Amino acid sequence: MNQNINSILAILGGIFLAMQGGFNAQLGVQLRNPLMASLVAFFFSMVFALLVVLLSLKSFPKTSILFDIPKYLWFTGAFFSVVGICLYYYTIPKLGISTMISLGLFGQLLFSTIAGHHGWFGMPQEPMEIKRILGVVAMCIGIFLIKKS
Incomplete structure (x- = not known):
C-alpha cells in the first residue's frame, strides 16, 4: 500500500478511536461505572476480533512460535490498553x-x-x-x- 492510503487509514483509525471513546463513555455514564463499560467494550472487541480472525486466518502459528514469544508480551499490551481505555471512559464525561x-x-x-x-x-x-x-x-x-x- 502506498503512504497516502496508509495515512488515510491512520486518520480513520483515530476517528474510530474517538468515536468508540465517546460511545463507551456514554455507556459508562449509563452504567454508572466506567470499568463496567470497559469490560463490556473489551468483551465485544474480543468477539469481533475473533470473528475477523476466524474469517481471515489461513493457518494457525506453529506451537514453537507461540512458545518462543516472551511471556510478558501476552498480557502487557492488554493491561496498558485496559488502563488507558478506562481512563478515557472516566475522563471524557468530565473533560x-x-x-x-x-x-x-x-x-x-x-x-x-x-x-x-x-x-x-x-x-x-x-x-x-x-x-x-x-x-x-x-x-x-x-x-x-x-x-x-
Whole structure:
C-alpha cells in the first residue's frame, strides 16, 4: 500500500478511536461505572476480533512460535490498553471529548517521540530533531486553544 492510503487509514483509525471513546463513555455514564463499560467494550472487541480472525486466518502459528514469544508480551499490551481505555471512559464525561482526546493524543505523541528517539520496544530509532520538538510544541499550543473557553 502506498503512504497516502496508509495515512488515510491512520486518520480513520483515530476517528474510530474517538468515536468508540465517546460511545463507551456514554455507556459508562449509563452504567454508572466506567470499568463496567470497559469490560463490556473489551468483551465485544474480543468477539469481533475473533470473528475477523476466524474469517481471515489461513493457518494457525506453529506451537514453537507461540512458545518462543516472551511471556510478558501476552498480557502487557492488554493491561496498558485496559488502563488507558478506562481512563478515557472516566475522563471524557468530565473533560469533554475534544479535550480528552487532544490530551490523550498529546500523551501518545510525547511518549512515542521519546520511545522513538531511544528505539524502545524493538522499534527503529527516530532521532529527536528540531522538527519533532516543534511538532510537540505545536500540539501543546493546539491543546491550549482547544481547552480555552
